[in-house]
Amino acid sequence: MATTRGSAKKRRADGPGDTNPDGVPVLERRDTEKLVGYYRQMVIIRLFEEASQRAFRQGKVGGYLHVYIGQEAVATGFLDAHRPGDKVITAYRDHAHALLLGSTPREVMAELFGKATGLVKGKGGSMHLFDVKNDMMGGYGIVGGHIPLGVGMAYALRYQGTDNIVQLYLGDGAINNGAFHEAANLAGLWGRDGMNPCLFIVENNQYGMGTSVERATAMTDLARKFDSYGIEHEKVDGMDLEAVMECAHRVAARVRETGKPYAVEAITYRIAPHGAADFLERYRTKEEVRKWRERDPIGLLERKLIDYGVEEERLEAIRAEAKEVVDDAVRFADESPEPPLEELYTDVYAEESVDASREASAARR
Ligand SMILES: Cc1ncc(C[n+]2csc(CCOP(=O)(O)OP(=O)(O)O)c2C)c(N)n1
Ligand SMILES: [Mg+2]
Numbered sequence: 001m002a003t004t005r006g007s008a009k010k011r012r013a014d015g016p017g018d019t020n021p022d023g024v025p026v027l028e029r030r031d032t033e034k035l036v037g038y039y040r041q042m043v044i045i046r047l048f049e050e051a052s053q054r055a056f057r058q059g060k061v062g063g064y065l066h067v068y069i070g071q072e073a074v075a076t077g078f079l080d081a082h083r084p085g086d087k088v089i090t091a092y093r094d095h096a097h098a099l100l101l102g103s104t105p106r107e108v109m110a111e112l113f114g115k116a117t118g119l120v121k122g123k124g125g126s127m128h129l130f131d132v133k134n135d136m137m138g139g140y141g142i143v144g145g146h147i148p149l150g151v152g153m154a155y156a157l158r159y160q161g162t163d164n165i166v167q168l169y170l171g172d173g174a175i176n177n178g179a180f181h182e183a184a185n186l187a188g189l190w191g192r193d194g195m196n197p198c199l200f201i202v203e204n205n206q207y208g209m210g211t212s213v214e215r216a217t218a219m220t221d222l223a224r225k226f227d228s229y230g231i232e233h234e235k236v237d238g239m240d241l242e243a244v245m246e247c248a249h250r251v252a253a254r255v256r257e258t259g260k261p262y263a264v265e266a267i268t269y270r271i272a273p274h275g276a277a278d279f280l281e282r283y284r285t286k287e288e289v290r291k292w293r294e295r296d297p298i299g300l301l302e303r304k305l306i307d308y309g310v311e312e313e314r315l316e317a318i319r320a321e322a323k324e325v326v327d328d329a330v331r332f333a334d335e336s337p338e339p340p341l342e343e344l345y346t347d348v349y350a351e352e353s354v355d356a357s358r359e360a361s362a363a364r365r
Pocket of ligand 1: 093111172173174207
């Protein structure tokens with residue numbers, strides 16, 4: 001089905017004027033059609049994640065793989081406030097972020113399968129998705145490792161005189177890492193002078209692998225950790241897409257305007273196991289998972305859409321079409337070729353700098 005092959009379609013903020021002339025956020029006017037579009041995207045992400053986890057368990061995916069099931073409303077809502085040129089950086093649970101920014105399900109699935117047609121030619125895999133043209137500055141596998149990079153990007157965006165911002169996603173576990181504290185300190189410091197438009201989005205999914213937030217830190221109010229660095233913050237219900245969208249537009253506009261960092265702790269839940277190879281979940285009860293499932297972000301949105309007058313048949317049709325998009329992506333990844341051996345030696349260093357340094361050393365000779 002040619003028409004369904006495309007990515008979860010590109011999404012952008014409403015453009016100049018995230019607030020109306022009275023200063024009221026645009027999102028106070030409900031746009032049911034937009035929400036239906038996001039329902040489609042969230043269903044694509046859910047089915048994509050289920051398919052990728054299955055493929056991993058069938059041995060089709062190398063490296064490791066972590067799915068975003070349960071957390072869909074967080075990236076969907078925050079990226080609604082994305083504007084071209086803003087940068088997005090996250091950890092290894094990164095498929096949804098890439099899809100939402102415009103990478104196609106085909107190229108992302110092929111990347112997981114390590115194929116030549118993958119987003120980064122099959123060289124990155126699940127944890128290292130990168131799509132510069134769509135502002136996706138990476139998935140990173142080292143917990144906390146991307147946080148200093150994101151803060152540095154935010155500085156660079158201001159240094160270059162743009163009004164772009166960085167959306168920096170991190171987990172509850174990453175916040176206990178030293179790299180977070182060093183980077184947050186600099187973000188606060190540079191932000192004091194309007195030089196750090198970094199929006200920290202803490203995806204508190206309650207666990208870092210098998211360790212709950214309560215077992216990982218004595219101060220479990222993660223948003224408040226940002227107080228130490230002079231960074232203002234709030235919390236949002238990360239299961240409720242509309243709440244996330246409202247928060248995202250309001251705080252992104254503020255970061256864009258002031259050049260100061262801001263932090264949001266999105267309260268969410270990892271419904272799936274930590275990684276695709278994890279089956280035993282001794283660290284939590286079935287009852288706990290069941291309770292959170294009652295607030296599954298897709299189910300919540302579905303109920304709201306029905307309340308807003310959208311017909312169940314329309315949602316049914318969207319689910320069927322989403323399944324075709326994902327089936328097509330899996331077929332494409334399956335049938336794509338492996339990267340040729342010569343690819344081992346390409347993209348190791350940036351070509352331009354290699355040429356420039358060759359020219360410079362030739363000139364010196
Ligand atoms: C520096 C480092 N230490 C440990 C690990 C092993 N590890 C992988 S994921 C993870 C948990 C991170 O939890 P969180 O930041 O909450 O992210 P989530 O998996 O919940 O999305 C750990 C400890 C790692 N990848 N890097
Ligand atoms: Mg976590």
